[in-house]
Amino acid sequence: MSPQKKRSAVTLDVKKAIIEAAAKNNSQTQLAKQFTIPRTTINDILRKKDAILKAIDGGGESKRARIKTGKYSDLEQALLCWIKTVRSENVPITSHLLMEKAKETSSLLKIEGFKASEGWRMNFKHCHLITFKSNQGEAGAIDVESLGKWQQQVLREELAKFSPDDIFNADETRLFWQLLPNKTLAFKGERCTNGKKSKERITVLVGANMSGTEKLPLLVIGKSAKPQCFRNAHVLLNNTANKKAWMTGDVFKMWLENWDKKLKKDERKVLLYVDNCTSHPPKIVLQNIMMNFFVPNSTAMSQVG
Structure with a gap:
């Protein structure tokens, strides 16, 4: 047989x-x-x-044999339609946004007992082949060997001269306050594009000491010298402005000189490390701040080195 x-x-x-x-x-x-x-x-x-x-x-995998349906199939179908509509307009969807939309939709559908839990979210994503995707930037070229030598032979020697409380690092970050997230929930195989990105931004200078016990007051650089949002508000930061809301050599020099005056009054000397961008002019006369520069293209690695 x-x-x-x-x-x-x-x-x-x-x-x-x-x-x-x-x-x-x-x-x-x-x-x-x-x-x-x-x-x-x-x-x-x-x-x-x-x-x-x-x-x-609804995004079912082509190689799958069985049709998977969740406990709340009507809710999930409504969410799938919403995701498709939103993604067709290149709007990013975060996990938090998905959970909030699920709560709102379950209420509209009058579904009792539904909880937008982490378990439900993971099962929903797995069942409907939804993943996170993001656009990745490119890092500058780094000579790791040369960086290691500099860290061992130069950086460590300089750091040894100061207490961790008096060693500072400062850097600028751009805050695109109208920019959508660059990561979104999407179906497998879906091509993700963000559309035109908003360029409205401010620049924020942040700084802290090596021991983590002191944070420098934020310096915010915008386009308006007197923003409406600061009116009648007690603001715990410094702000300045220029046409492009960028850090410039003059702004950086002004910020350093003001901090240097305060340190002189407190009879305190500090070591400050910054990157070597053009808005950080090297020839600034300071009495209580010893300013040094990281090796080019190594700021991120040096900060954790």
Whole structure:
């Protein structure tokens, strides 16, 4: 007696092809012969064609055989439609936004007992093949060997001259306050584009000491010298302005000289490390601040070195 041949699962791709072929008036017998699938299986697929097409339209994996449905299928279908609509406009979707939308939708659908938990979120993403995607930038070239020598032979020697409380690092960061996230929930295989990015921004200079016990007051550089949001407000930061909201050599010099005066009054000397960008002029006369520069393109690695 010959062993029984094991039946292979029919993927969603094949099921879709069968449904499309049936729409062209092919009989079930013809379909069974064409796809080498039993007629009973063909009949079952055509009987469930609406559910199969719905699963495919909802992002079902083409190689999957079974249709996975969650406990809250109506809610999940509504969320899938929302994700498709939002992503068609290149709007990023975060996990937090998804959870809030799920809560809102469950309330509108009057679904009782639903909790937008981490477990539900993970299952939803796994079931519907949703992943996080992001656009990655490029880092500058770094000579790791030369950097290591500089850290061992120069940086350590300079740091040894000061207490960790008196060793500071300062750097600027750009805050694009109208910019959408560059990471989004998306279906596998989906091409992600962000569309035109907003260039509205401010520049913020932040600084802290090596021991983590002291943070320097923020310096905010915007386009307005007297922002409306600061009116009648007690602001715990310094602010200045220029047309492009950028750090400039003059602004950096002013900030350093003001800090140097305060340190002189406190009879305190500090070591400050910054990167060597053009807005950090090296020839600034300071009495209580010893300013040094990181090796080019090594700021991120030196900060944690």
